[in-house]
Amino acid sequence: QVQLVESGGGLVQAGGSLRLSCAASGPTFSRYAVGWFRQAPGAEREFIAAINWSGGSTHYADSVKGRFTISRDNAKATVYLQMNSLKPEDTAVYYCAARLTIWTTNQRSYDHWGQGTQVTVSS
Numbered sequence: 001q002v003q004l005v006e007s008g009g010g011l012v013q014a015g016g017s018l019r020l021s022c023a024a025s026g027p028t029f030s031r032y033a034v035g036w037f038r039q040a041p042g043a044e045r046e047f048i049a050a051i052n053w054s055g056g057s058t059h060y061a062d063s064v065k066g067r068f069t070i071s072r073d074n075a076k077a078t079v080y081l082q083m084n085s086l087k088p089e090d091t092a093v094y095y096c097a098a099r100l101t102i103w104t105t106n107q108r109s110y111d112h113w114g115q116g117t118q119v120t121v122s123s
Contacts, residue, residue, distance in 0.1 A: 006020060
């Protein structure tokens with residue numbers, strides 16, 4: 001069983017940066033792909049970025065491509081989301097999720113979820 005805990009959220013001005021972390025517990029985390037999703041107030045949860053078990057394959061939503069970078073350190077059982085050039089529309093609760101091996105943009109395919117971390121970008 002994989003348990004996930006997000007951290008690193010907070011309040012930042014537009015144009016600023018934040019790095020989110022998704023720390024996992026469980027002996028087989030290196031076998032899991034991880035996705036980041038976000039949910040803004042009044043909106044549905046949406047896919048942001050994903051990385052496969054080895055880190056060799058990544059995928060981004062068009063809305064964050066070129067600004068956000070997903071990476072992982074399996075030795076630390078942690079996945080990161082580096083967010084640069086933040087915009088007010090990036091304000092949301094950010095969640096990480098895990099599923100075995102390969103990533104997908106379909107949130108229903110992820111078996112394990114963290115509790116979320118709030119990111120607020122002021123204009």
